[in-house]
Amino acid sequence: STGKMPQGFTDVLEEWKCLEDEYQQLQDTHRMYLQKLDEISKLQNNCSSSISRQQRRLKELSHRVKKCSKSLSEEDAKKMDEIKEKVKTRPNAFFEMEAFLPKKNGLYLSLVLGNVNVTLFSKQSKFAYKDEYEKFKLCSTVVLLLFSFICYFFVSYRFLDAILNFQLVWYYCTLTIRESILITNGSRIKGWWVFHHYISAFLSGVMLTWPDGNLYKIFRNQFLAYSLYQSFVQCLQCYYQSGCLYRLRALGERHNLDLTVEGFQSWMWKGLTFLLPFLFFGHFWQLFNSLSLFKMAQLPDCKEWQVLMCGLCFLILFMGNFFTTVAVVRQKLKSRNQKPKSL
Known part of the structure; x- marks a missing residue:
């Protein structure tokens, strides 16, 4: 006689049956998931090729509009103007759509990451990545601030200076990669502020290779004081800009993927103009460093190429930062002066 099954064995059988049923369900769900992924990929390709086709045809249409605008009756000219207005809004609409479609990586991202797809497909994941970027920026800046402070006031070892410069290289390189990914995902960070990070990474790299000697010692304290000031201003900016x-x-009033930047942008006008004196002081410090x-490069005992190269980098940073900030301020003052007239 087989006798009664032990309690433990019955439990195991029941548990196994339960697991089997769940596993079948999981397989079905996974099969459906793969099918949907396939559908999504087809839809993505479809959207991307439609956008390209639309862009091409809109370009051709714009040329034709220019040609036939000359000899039109008043009513037709009105219709033509309506078409022109609608055509103007299209690039923005395409930009919004493309933020959720896979794109080919630009040259920089291809070199660093290869051809991996960096588009995040949900708004939540885009915002999460952006917030992580802001936190990374703030934490790194605080670390750099503390490190510059220690090097400036307490210890004078070339080795520790090298660690600070290495941190700066790593920080700026990481920023450029993260920013490129954010731009792919629809962030509207503009020209100079991206390029500014490449120059800063290069400058920190050159500082890192500058051999310890008489000239290095002359410039060291000035550079550390500048780093300390920059980190302090960046902490201020991160804190106030994110609130703004x-x-x-x-x-x-703002796009959800807008980032805090090192410089001054038009949206900061309300409430953040107090930052301008700090920023301009930093810009002129770059000119002073340069x-x-x-001057040091003209000294007879100057053998290091780093002196001239760092001078050049500081000059480029000063010019880019200064003229970009001035342009933003001018544009803002101009638009403020025009507002009362249009009322």
Whole structure:
């Protein structure tokens, strides 16, 4: 006689049966998931090729509009103007659509990451990545601030300076990669502020290779004081800009993927103009660094190529930062002066 099955064995059988049923369900769900992925990929390709086709045809249409605009009756000219207005809004609409479609990586991302797809497909994941970027920026800046402080006031070892410069190289390189990914995902960070990070990474790399000697010692304290000041201003900016952006987003005035940047942008005008003196002081400090280095390069005992190269980098940073900030301020003052007239 087989007798009664032990209790433990019955439990195991029941548990196994339960697991089997769940596994069957899991397989079905996974099969459906793969099928949907396939459908999504087809839809993505479909959207991308439609956008390209639309862009091409809109370009051709714009040429034709220019040609036939000359000899039209008043009513037809009105219709033509309506078409022109609608054509103008299209690039923005395409930009919004493309933020959720896979794109080919630009040259820089291809070199660093290869051809891996970096588009995040949900708004939540885009915002999460953006917030992570802002946190990374703030934490790194605080670390750099503390390290510059220690090097400036307490210890004078070339080895520790090298660690600080290595941190700077790593920080700026990481920023450029993260920013490129954010731009692929629809962030509207513009020209100079991206390029600024490449120059800064290069400058920190050159500082890192500068051999310890008489000239290095002359420039060291000036550079550390500058680093300390820059980190302090960046902490200020991160703190105030993120608050300002948060408020503007809540009011629906800003795009959700706008980033805090090192410089000054038009949206900062309300409430952040107090940062301008700090920023301009930093810009002129870059010019001062540049001129000091060019003077050092003329000394008879100057053998290091790093002196001239750092001088050049500081000059480029000064010019880019200064003229970009001035352009933003001018544009803002101009638009403020025009507002009362249009009322």
